[in-house]
Amino acid sequence: MSQTPQTSPIPTEVMRGGFLAAIFLMATSAVGPGFITQTATFTAKLGSAFAFAIMASIVIDFVVQLNIWRITALTRRNASETANAAIPGSGYLLAILVMIGGLAFNVGNIAGGGLGLNAMIGLDPKIGGAISALLAIGVFLSQRAGFLLDRAIIGLGILMMIMTVFVALSSNPPVGDALRQTIFPEVIDFATITTIVGGTVGGYITYSGAHRLLDKGLVGPQNLRAVTNAALSGIAMTGVMRFVLFLAILGVVASGVTLDLSSQAANPAAQAFAAALGEWGMRIFGVVLWAAAITSVIGAAYTSVSFINVFQRLNERSRNIATVIFIGFSLLVYLMMGTAPAAILVFVGGFNGLILPIGLSIFTYVGFARSDLMGGHRYNRPLLIASAIVCVLTWYMGFKSIGPIFAFLSV
Template identity: 40%
Template sequence: MKNKETEFVDKKMIKPRSSRSIAMGAAFLMAMAAVGPGFLTQTATFTGQMGANFGFAILICIVVDFIVQMNVWRIIVVSGKRAQVIANEVLPGLGYVLSFLVAVGGLLFNIGNIGGAGLGLNVLFGISPENGAVIAACIAIAVFVAKNAMTVMDHTVQVLAVVKIAILIYIICVMSVPYKAAVTHTFMPTDINFYSIVTIVGGTVGGYISFSGGHRLIEGGMKGEKELKYVNEGAITGIGVASLIRILLFLAGLAVVTMGYKLDPANPAASIFKYAAGNFGYKFFGILLFAAGMTSTLGSTFTSISFLNYTEKAAAQEKIAKYNRLFVISFIVISAVIFYFVGQPAKILVVVGAINGFILPVALAILLIAARKKKIIGSYHHPWILSLTGWLVVLFMLYASVEAVIKLIH
């Protein structure tokens, strides 16, 4: 693997990208994967049910996001290996289990991502969500089969991120947001719903999302302690962008709920924008949902397929690359076909978010164990504060997951 990502066009090598450029690409890929249709749907659903108290779940989500991403990105880049390879070195066969969990969760989430993009096109142009999903799938495939696919993906995600933030800022500006209630209940909630915490954390940093940024860095050729400066910059940027979007959407939803409106359970996020700015706001939501669906489709597909790659040698990587496009196309097509015949993306996105919440503590624990093995990370000393907070997240998410299951059973 080369030291820096290099694109090839007609077998001619062009200028390699810098570590900072690759890190920023990873930052936006992670951030936009974290705030896709799943997050839009989950946030709207729980804000409608819990009001300002849901701010506590958002706060926990941001804190967990920071701890998880800082741990995962650093361990993966220092080792220079993908998460599934690291897991196999921790315990033979464990990597295959992790790959299965992440890939299945990614596929289920991708059904919702494709469906979300299709719903966005439905809002904008009136075409059926199913046909919209087919169009979205074709666009995603076109991005991945481009000759400089990684660069195209990075730039596409960054542009769509700006679109998301601009639309949400507009909605906040035209609404009467109860900021005092939001801040008060965020830090002093009167009701804590563990299912909402597990779901929102799982939907924004669980499953494949935990590894999207780290695997993007590996794909770009970043490896070793010398890259940690850029790893930190990328992780903090991605977390900051994702957190901003989370807060803006929560405030928009809270403003609508506080005014007494009831959100449509079939498409709760759309209700927020429709109530906030009428048909104009509803069209804005269509753009936002399409952007969210596309960015998450790219992130989910890239990361899930990366878990099928266990090779480390350059020669073997070239062989894998020949089949990569086939895997990518198949992954997207299967997601689109399932959505076309099954539908119900809102329900899928909430349920799969909870599933990813269960996967998170397992995946993070594997990497934290790896961070103490010299055969994996060499002489690198993982910061004790990251290890400590990482294990606290593992324990908290295990506890929250159990509490969520108990509450659902009863």
């Protein structure tokens, strides 16, 4: 990760490609298999009231991503290095937590890949997960790893969006009721909000796009406006995608279909897609979940390994090797686990939601008190105030939700 100022102008096409890659890396990480499974699970439980949790996640996402992308661009350091410079030792803590959370999420992502191929072609989930992980490993073993990373993330992200919109249009959801409960929910569940926030902006997801921009040298005050626009574009894209997916499943639930949440082998999202479009719905679900899973495997591994720099600076080749090892270990853990994949995907969202306030607190402190780390730049005060409010909110939700989240796997 470069920490030195950009000495020559970056070609326009490189900037455009870099920002696009960062946007899609953040978006596909935020709308991964965890979010898909969580959305089906919580929509079945809460119905239209779940719209409030999604809106809360988007608002929190807006504050978190915008501040972290901008501060990362100004400090020219990755998150753990910024944390260490601000509060000695905190970067090591943040790196360890994110890497543990990234490993947990990657086990869930590989599980999602297995579920996706199972729905798509009937393949055993364990075999499907292994195939998905091996394909992700192939990206990082390639001599053109960076190019393949960007193209795979963008292409699969577009595929996910098109297919989910198609299912949402087919399920005929009660849009009016969903919009009403976005603002005036009948039920507010803090454990649900923490889990969905963790699955969309917690842990490694918070830093994925920011670190991709850093790798491409798109940093410094001269790029701050473009970084802000890219962050806003990514947040808008993920927000639309989240609501469209929610509406697709809500249409099925509102029609009277009961999704199975009790069975250890339950796959509620697959049931919803199948109820909407029959056999074709199941196949489309498989494609959407698999695309979400493999992009999230790539994103989780890439971002988690980027935190190793605080312990040992790696060149590109060494980092790619470390990423391959990270994915391989995640696959081994998944193959050895007996927990149902859907349960893994919901649990790790909650776990990463508990990590979020730690990193955000450090970045908020940097914005308020460490302008020296940002080249003397006086950071935007309204954004910092919003960040401080979200810090308090995420700490509160985390403490309120510890019991329900860690009890989930015993249900």
